Amino acid sequence: MIKAFIFRQLSTRLFILLIILLIGSLSVYTYLNIKVQKEHLMENVIANADRASELILRSTRYSMLLNRKEDVYQIIRTVGEASGFDGIRIYNKTGEIIFSTDRNEPGHKVDMNAEACNICHGESAPHKAISSSLATRIFQSAKGYRVLGLISPIRNENDCSSASCHAHPASQTILGVLDVKMSLESADEAIAESERKTIIFFLVTILAVALVSGIFIWRMVHTPVKQLILGTRALSEGNLEHRIQINSSNEIGELSRSFNKMAEDLQNARNETTNWSNTLSQKVKERTEELQEAQGHIIQVEKMASLGKLSAIMAHEINNPLAGILIYTKLILKKLDTYKSPQGNQSDFKKYLTLIENETSRCGNIVKNLLLFARKSSTEFKKEDLAGIIDKSTQLIKHHLAIQNIQFHKQLPENSVYINCNANRLQQALVALLINAVESMDSGGNLSLEMQLCKANKFTEIKISDTGHGIRKELIPNIFEPFFTTKQKGKGVGLGLSVVYGIVKDHNGDIQVVSEVNKGTTFTLLLPVDTEPSSIGEESTVEAQSKYHEKE
Numbered sequence: 203m204i205k206a207f208i209f210r211q212l213s214t215r216l217f218i219l220l221i222i223l224l225i226g227s228l229s230v231y232t233y234l235n236i237k238v239q240k241e242h243l244m245e246n247v248i249a250n251a252d253r254a255s256e257l258i259l260r261s262t263r264y265s266m267l268l269n270r271k272e273d274v275y276q277i278i279r280t281v282g283e284a285s286g287f288d289g290i291r292i293y294n295k296t297g298e299i300i301f302s303t304d305r306n307e308p309g310h311k312v313d314m315n316a317e318a319c320n321i322c323h324g325e326s327a328p329h330k331a332i333s334s335s336l337a338t339r340i341f342q343s344a345k346g347y348r349v350l351g352l353i354s355p356i357r358n359e360n361d362c363s364s365a366s367c368h369a370h371p372a373s374q375t376i377l378g379v380l381d382v383k384m385s386l387e388s389a390d391e392a393i394a395e396s397e398r399k400t401i402i403f404f405l406v407t408i409l410a411v412a413l414v415s416g417i418f419i420w421r422m423v424h425t426p427v428k429q430l431i432l433g434t435r436a437l438s439e440g441n442l443e444h445r446i447q448i449n450s451s452n453e454i455g456e457l458s459r460s461f462n463k464m465a466e467d468l469q470n471a472r473n474e475t476t477n478w479s480n481t482l483s484q485k486v487k488e489r490t491e492e493l494q495e496a497q498g499h500i501i502q503v504e505k506m507a508s509l510g511k512l513s514a515i516m517a518h519e520i521n522n523p524l525a526g527i528l529i530y531t532k533l534i535l536k537k538l539d540t541y542k543s544p545q546g547n548q549s550d551f552k553k554y555l556t557l558i559e560n561e562t563s564r565c566g567n568i569v570k571n572l573l574l575f576a577r578k579s580s581t582e583f584k585k586e587d588l589a590g591i592i593d594k595s596t597q598l599i600k601h602h603l604a605i606q607n608i609q610f611h612k613q614l615p616e617n618s619v620y621i622n623c624n625a626n627r628l629q630q631a632l633v634a635l636l637i638n639a640v641e642s643m644d645s646g647g648n649l650s651l652e653m654q655l656c657k658a659n660k661f662t663e664i665k666i667s668d669t670g671h672g673i674r675k676e677l678i679p680n681i682f683e684p685f686f687t688t689k690q691k692g693k694g695v696g697l698g699l700s701v702v703y704g705i706v707k708d709h710n711g712d713i714q715v716v717s718e719v720n721k722g723t724t725f726t727l728l729l730p731v732d733t734e735p736s737s738i739g740e741e742s743t744v745e746a747q748s749k750y751h752e753k754e
Contacts, residue, residue, distance in 0.1 A: 642670025
């Protein structure tokens with residue numbers, strides 16, 4: 203478990219990757235270095251052997267021309283005793299050892315298939331020329347060290363073939379072979395020493411680089427990353443006060459600064475949230491109380507304003523007739539005190555009492571209309587024939603039409619239209635609209651009532667139009683307000699249209715008005731049609747009332 207965790211760490215993986223790359227690169231370098239050193243030493247040994255062979259041939263040339271064999275042997279023996287030589291031989295063409303630094307070898311013949319002879323005589327025809335690569339051979343000595351053998355041919359030159367000491371035919375190009383054997387023991391020791399030094403350098407370099415890299419990765423990667431891990435773990439556990447110590451200005455240092463800023467922002471946000479949650483209930487309670495108090499004030503102000511307006515209007519409207527009653531009552535009292543015999547003033551008394559009666563009736567009408575406006579009527583609705591309700595309403599205003607010389611036009615659909623309504627209330631609204639239309643035409647005129655289906659037969663439209671004096675455009679938005687009237691003073695209290703508006707809204711309908719001064723006014727009622735089939739034996743309120751009036 204611990205081993206798996208260690209190898210999962212970024213710093214460990216980075217360190218291992220760096221060491222692998224370092225070992226690989228240094229291994230290649232060490233191998234190539236050792237190989238080059240070996241090749242260089244071998245080239246030096248071969249070059250030395252070649253120079254030694256050349257030196258021997260040149261040194262013995264003069265003695266050979268004079269046929270001084272002892273001088274030749276002595277020179278070769280002296281050279282062979284030098285350091286680095288393992289032996290020197292001279293072979294003739296037949297393979298017989300003519301001379302050797304080993305005194306026991308002269309006179310012996312070597313096998314022509316031996317390594318030294320095989321270079322020239324390995325094929326059917328001997329080589330006339332030997333390359334440097336074929337002239338050298340390396341073999342193991344009897345003492346165990348390696349030996350480099352170099353074959354140098356002794357050529358039959360012109361002055362040699364014509365010498366008086368011995369005669370060699372000019373056709374014989376090779377007289378013999380000089381075999382110089384150089385010991386590679388010192389070279390191998392130098393190579394081994396070089397290999398040891400190179401390997402030691404390799405190991406020391408790896409250790410040094412690994413140590414420096416490990417310290418660098420530990421300080422620059424492992425420690426900062428570990429602090430970031432501990433910091434994020436602390437944040438995930440809810441410790442928002444944890445901060446990372448910043449020791450560098452590189453990318454990891456910048457990341458640490460960003461982490462600390464994030465932790466600070468989170469801590470501030472949590473503190474604000476905590477403070478808000480701690481005071482939330484109290485704030486909600488306070489705000490609720492404030493809203494309730496404000497709402498109570500608003501309701502109270504509206505109540506007082508409405509009550510004050512209603513009281514002012516009521517006082518104004520009722521005060522005038524009451525003032526008249528009071529004045530004429532005082533006049534009657536004064537006259538009664540002045541005249542002992544009131545019989546002569548009966549006409550005056552009748553006039554005063556008539557005014558008192560009218561003003562008192564006016565007060566009664568005001569109160570009656572006010573109660574009618576404020577009263578909630580019965581919500582009992584029935585399916586009624588709208589044409590019957592309209593006929594009943596027009597019957598009630600016939601005498602008004604005749605008195606004021608008004609022409610009335612009524613247009614109803616052939617088929618019956620049924621609506622779910624309170625017949626008495628709807629009749630009250632229609633009568634009020636018709637009366638208003640009649641009162642607006644003092645010198646006669648035309649009054650029309652039209653009914654038709656609209657909006658895919660889901661609504662019925664009733665239009666009541668007159669040719670009266672009309673309503674000014676700026677007054678139209680206020681005509682449905684309580685106590686607002688366009689009639690002359692004393693002829694209306696301004697509750698009729700308010701009552702009509704309430705009745706229409708109770709029937710889920712709508713009322714609209716279009717008017718032009720001196721041209722007339724049109725009221726349009728929209729009422730929903732009842733499309734459900736009638737119950738068998740059901741009798742509408744209007745039909746019942748019609749039958750009752752027919753009996754009367």
